[in-house]
Amino acid sequence: MLETSFFDRPSDVVAPELIGKIVWRAGVGGGRLTEVEAYLPLGDPACHGARGMTRRNRALFGPPGTIYIYLSYGVHVLLNLVCDRESVASAVLVRAFEPLEPIDLMARNRGLDPRALHLRDLSRGPGRVGQALGLDLRIDGLPLGTASGVALLDDGERPPVGSSSRVGISEGTELQLRFYWEGSGYLSRGGKLRRGDER
């Protein structure tokens, strides 16, 4: 499992290194990260912490390795991994992963039939990631590990990583803070690359 020290660095440094790592929820399942986005504490208007701490974003200011979960559009549960030192609002949003066996429980969480499943649709897109892993607001603010039941593992996989602008935001669009597994078939559909967007 990745140590706290791994996350105790700026999120734009941590994010590309997370590609290929395994996210795993105890008793549920998980897969290899294929797409993430970094949110910065300074000069990033899209970061939830840009205007200070509130009840909702409190976990974002926690120590590195904290889980920050919030509800998007009143519907979707989005998973973030808090980076940098405590009190610095910096995190990585998990946008997609390539599923690893077994997928039955994740498929069930998504309301899909495991036998008639389009594997690519299981966990690409941040809302689908939260749903597949069965996450909810109760683990917001908990650390990675046994307390939250969510872990990140490194088995030495080192895939090629590309970058682009982030998805679904209206400010800070000039920053190239989305990182993805080049050539992966498990990327969110919202992430269609614009011409010249690649690094």
Added chain:
DNA sequence: TAAACGATTAGCT
């Protein structure tokens, strides 16, 4: 206390 707004997705055209 009220109103507006999403770091989205699914379903339909």
Added chain:
DNA sequence: GCTAATCGTTTAT
């Protein structure tokens, strides 16, 4: 490509 769904947080009155 377009939009309804859906609700907690934030911001304005």
